Amino acid sequence: MFCRLFASLSLAITVITASLLSSSTARLHADEGMYLFNDLPRELLKERYDFDPSQKWADDLRLASVRFNSGGSGSFVSSNGLVLTNHHVASDTLQKVSTKERNLIRDGFLANSFDEEIKAPDLELNVLIEIVDVTQRIDEAVTNKTDAEAAAKQRQAAFNAIESESFDKTGLRSDVVTLFGGAQYHLYRYKKYTDVRLVWAPETAAAFFGGDADNFEYPRYNLDATLMRVYENDKPAVIDHFLEWSSKPVAENDLVFVSGHPGRTQRIFTVEALEYLRDHRLPFVLDYLRRKEILLQQYRLESEEAARRGRDELFGIQNARKAYTGMLAGLQDPQTIADRRRVQDRLIAAAGANPDLNPLTQAWQEIAEIQQEKAAQLSRSVSLRSDVFQYALSILLLAQEDQKPNADRLAEYTDASRDSLLTRLTSEAPLYDDLQRIELADEIALLLERRGMSDPLVVEVLAGRSPQQVAAEIIDGTSVDEFAKRRELIEGEPDLIFGSDDPAMRLARLMEPEYRRLRLIDDGLSEREKQAYAKIARVTTEIEGTTGYPDATFTLRLAFGTVKGYPENGSFVKPTTDFAGAFEHAAEHQGQEDFELPESWMRAKQEGKIDLSTQLNFVCTADIIGGNSGSPVVDRGGALVGLIFDGNIQSLTSDYLYTDQQARAVSVSGVGIRQALEAIYNAKDLADQLGK
Template sequence: MSRIFACLLMFNLAFASLSPDLSGDEGMYLFNDLPTKTLKERHGFEPTAEWADHLRLSSVRFNSGGSGSFISSDGLVLTNHHVASDTLHKLSSADRNLIDDGFLAATQADELKTPDLELNQLVSIEDVTDRINAEVKENASAEDSAAQRRAAIAKVESESTEKTGLRSDVITLFGGARYHLYRYKKYTDVRLVWAPETAAAFFGGDADNFEYPRYNVDATIMRVYEDGKPAKLEHFLSWNREPLSDGELVFVSGNPGRTQRIFTVAALEFLRDSRIPYVLDYLRRKEILMQQFGLEGKEATRRARDELFGIQNARKAYTGMLAGLQDPATMATKRGREDRILQQISENPELQELASAWKAIEAIQAEKKELLTESASLRSTLFDLAQQITLLAAEDRKPNEERLRGYTDSSRESLLQELLSTAPIYADLEQVKLADELARMIEHRGADDRLVVEILAGLGPRERAAALVSETKLFDVDVRQELIDGGLDRVLVSDDAMIVLARKLEDEYRRIRKRNEEVEERERQAYAKITRATSAIEGTGGYPDATFTLRLAFGTVKGYEEDGKQIDPFTNFAGAYQHAADHEGQADMDLPPSWMKAKDSVDLDTQLNFVCTADIIGGNSGSPVVNRAGELVGLIFDGNIQSLTSDYVYSDKQGRAVSVSGIGILEALRSIYNAKELADQIGK
């Protein structure tokens, strides 16, 4: 799932907003600014500091793009199967297909060590706004202010990492109005304990994806280790073993990826008319590419499967997002609020100078449209490794405060974990992906472009890709280690084909990245003004846009009406078997043999999936759902199709978060997967 989540982040630039005019159960709240008043008034519940701290410390973030939670004192971690699918793919081979067949470790000694997974536990939050702002000079150009802000952030992160030993990330909130330092404890020894078959985890396939009712066990259990032994945890979630009730209050603790709820109408029009159509064209192209590669045979299908799933999932998600933006009602809602704010600004002399921010955002969208097709990256694993190693070597020669984001001292350990991953890299798949990327570069830049001519070296995309893949040694972790250890001197003299290619593209990559950063800085400054204006008119409060950092959402278990029919909030195991029978012979609608064999042993009335009104988005996958007592009752794995407008606007009329029931996971472990000992460990 990491590749597609990276794609989602890449295509979504997010800025934060103050949102005091909230709708229903809207809100992705900071753990250091929870909606205690709202919860008390609306639900008669007031979370204590101890309740919030325990939930925060029981939650984790996956560097592969998702969320999870600690569920036992000896290191067990619960997340989605689709969050873990990248790891399952990397642990698989032609002889061991964990994605198709699933996995259960008979003993701790049988747990499989993941090649490059990192889990982050949020230990503390510190407001560093004054420190960051003090380093950015007033009236500095966008280029200078971006550099000054980057340097200030790098300094804060480096000092924190050196002082505490914790991963330290400065997070931009409220359009640059606030900066918070998040400190994380990292777990890098993570091992696979249990995963169901994809036929159970993604039962219903693409047809049921983002739909409801659902009947999935989209769950996987891992374990974190320290010093070669299962980690001993003070904070983990106990597990409620009673069925949920309709209307019950629940909470979601997870890491929503990116939202654009502060975006102006002009920015949303750019998304609707340019960015999302561009992304969808890209995804459709890559979907066909992966499907065609898979036609080469069973092993080719396996090698492409994880990436293909991620692409298809993103394609359907973006299709839903675009549909929401193409709905006139969405734009009418946004335009109505924007017009009201601008009218009130025009009537307030103290705020009038802020009105220029909306025009600035509108002008910036034209520049962003120009930047859409500009790229000096070739999306393949081998080239990505080469480019990052090349950039790392150059950035290491600079003072920490002057380095690119992602290459500073505080980021180094996590970057090396990725660069030195032992996950397999398949030459045939890399060749196909690289050839397509070269072809795309020709389409966007033109065949006579100087850089294109230099890169192709007189060959067509397929022939050049074949040469590049055959003439690189970056498949070997030791070779990557030697390049990293040798630094810039070693990289500059390397004749490795991928490193040579990365060197040729480096100047263009830096030029494009610098231009993007300047545009982002001007947009950030404009949105900061919009935030000030909105706050002055509507009052402060609410929550910032999502930033793939830990947030708390709340809602109630609640069905909805669709096409004149009332959709019940719960499904059960009986419904799963019936769904399979009703769609017999259809692809992705067959339950795995383990389920059919165990049917007589399963309590068919046990809740399997449920929906609630909690405000979630991509990145929340794998988030624990807890009740008032802080006990785990579910596992977020999706939103329904009506919720896909949540990037821009929240609505609980039909939009719902979809979860696997906690008791459903336990029932599957005990009755289908013969994992009674594992089930007994959970929550203890």
């Protein structure tokens, strides 16, 4: 499953923010590229595929593309607001609206009427309306050239001002996006939907067929699809731009396009930045993920209800762990770095020989030095990965930031960001005391393991108690876990927050100064990286030619490729699978829990309702990454033919390295989804809405 790699880590693990950088077309491999919608690779498409997209083609596709702020992608597929995405993108919502008696994540769901559709507690969907280049205004605002932390503040102030102005003027969500590692800044304006309702989801057994074993593998047979619907004024939204639903399966060599929101890539990291990932960051994150994975596994063993409560978080963590494991393995192959070093050395040598560019070559050294500082910073974080703590800290920061002028605030607390923040902070999604207690205790234990028992902050947090005792006292005593109480705090006088004796708020106040101190350091490092990568971007463009595409930033991109099999272990993997294959795969793995197809499938097959030759999954060469989950795959005519849900195991290095030798994007076939709705889920009415 692709996107969760991004979503599950965005909460508290420090994000790799830096260094998104241009890749020149001269060095592009085959179908490499995640293109900006305002800078599509028209020549390349014309030349390679004799395809010349019209502006309308591109606009329609853009306006039918949807971003899930929980960390994935989707698309409008009907005039009455239906949104197609992955089951594993929707699973966050499925988890939150499930109860002990109603396990939607396991059992699936079908609303038989609008009335039965279930509102998601905290989803926000975004549709990209407009892009405006604001590079010049940002660059002019950053006048301090010597102090990185001061420069970072100036840059943030410019972001905040532009976003607020735009929001005031248009009413649209407005985000300034850093592209090409700081060489360009674009303002993205989004229409927002926050009334999003669940319409249909299959069982996990169908969506995640093959489980963790088959995750990131191919061939696959997964119905990793879910339908939601956006509402406005309590009615299904009327959508002008939605995708047609192709009635044809894809065929080998078909040209296809993916319009979605790749999360983050590090394609043009310097060798030293990749070494930092390999030697520090990825091993560190993997130790953390494995720790959480075991913790949640243990918790889930306690009872069926505990298993239900911990399900979605565990699966997100397992997914990230598997993705990062593949990413690290690629970096641990000495050839990977050796190849990159050759390219880098050539570039530096060429720049060194050019008197204009020569001074810029110190940027590589600067990046190398920053990596050392990042490594030292890695284990200092105090941003505990606990829902209760994160709520408390956010509420505290919100109250503090509200007292500053908008320009001076942290990015998440500006006027322009406020609505999205409040959606998140007042989510009605349930929190479970038992799980909160275990997770908070482990985070506190981790804090003391990383900072040491004699660290003054640790001493204050523990106050002579064990991490388990501290967590129990906080979870038992707090009311931050109730959404109504959070709303009261947010809407009340700030002194209620500053003086609160709620134990979670007290913990947040204890940690806040150190949180800010560390964030300042991180922002300073990030600023220095931006400046260095901007230089490297200039060198690269000068030496190697035109700009291609910037590294991914969880903003809308267009990728393209062809439906194509690949060689593996001496045989050839065919690009498409069908329903018959799913039943065969289940039979081959009889007795293994994750390979049991749901009853609905077995019954439909027995009753002869399924056309077993219908296409179910396919692979293509398009350049995607975590965050692209749920992206529509469209044909030359712009009609939906598939739904991205994964990359194969060979694609796990594509954070920093695209190849089309074996790496492939994996999709559910559009015809497969339609057949499942009609033949398996008795949802003919719903199927009839698709593409209309």
